[in-house]
Amino acid sequence: MGTTDTSEWWELLPAGIRAQVDGYVLQDARMQAVRAVLEVCRARGLGLHDAELVVHRRYLHHGDRVARTPDSPLDRESLAALAAGCPGRVVAIEAVWDGDTVHGWFVDLLAITDGPAGERALATIHHGTAVRHLGDDRARVARHPSAVVAEQVGRALAADLAVPFHFASPDTPDDGAPRWRP
Structure with a gap:
């Protein structure tokens, strides 16, 4: 057509x-x-x-x-504030792939908690969000921009919180990649 x-x-x-x-x-x-x-x-x-x-x-x-859905905040202060609002203690920051027919592949940045055990979404990093975040650096990125940004902000947040960062498949979109285990 x-x-x-x-x-x-x-x-x-x-x-x-x-x-x-x-x-x-x-x-x-x-x-x-x-x-x-x-x-x-x-x-x-x-x-x-x-x-x-x-x-x-x-x-x-x-x-x-078009009233576009706003991008998730990716600055350290906002992510730290979201993590601080989690029930229980944050024990890790994890990046996991997901995808749909509207956005294609994207990465969810999660806070993994214990007491109670669970996870809370901190940010969803769609392709467009990642490209805007990277700005002029986008031209130097060889991997999926969502993965690059998830690693950058996820590692920084994990370091700020003194917890591990986990991203099982940073080079290839894989929504079945192994999840973080303590």
Whole structure:
């Protein structure tokens, strides 16, 4: 399906559905927008990938008007404050891969606690977040930017808290990599 076809699919949507999709896009609710397009046009032969392209075009159309989900804070002070709010004692900082169809691969930075044992998400480092964090250094990064940033901020936070840092698969996205064990 080409670019002109996305416009044709958009025009085939009833006005109420177009308004709903634009509402989802403006709220940065990509998956709900894709689902709305897919549910209406699937019977006419539209597939998931094509529905994603239709919604992508709406994101381009609305540009800066989209209320983007804010990036997780990655500064040491904010991360330390989030870790301090964990129930129990923080015993490690861990970076783990995750992924979805909207963002692709990303890294979650977690505080591992005991008493009670558990984990708390401190930050989610998507590709765009990582690129913005790296700034001009992005050109010198050979690995996935999310992994590079997770290592940088995770190691610094772990050092500040005097706990171990664990990232089982920093070179390759792997959501099944071994987790930290005391």
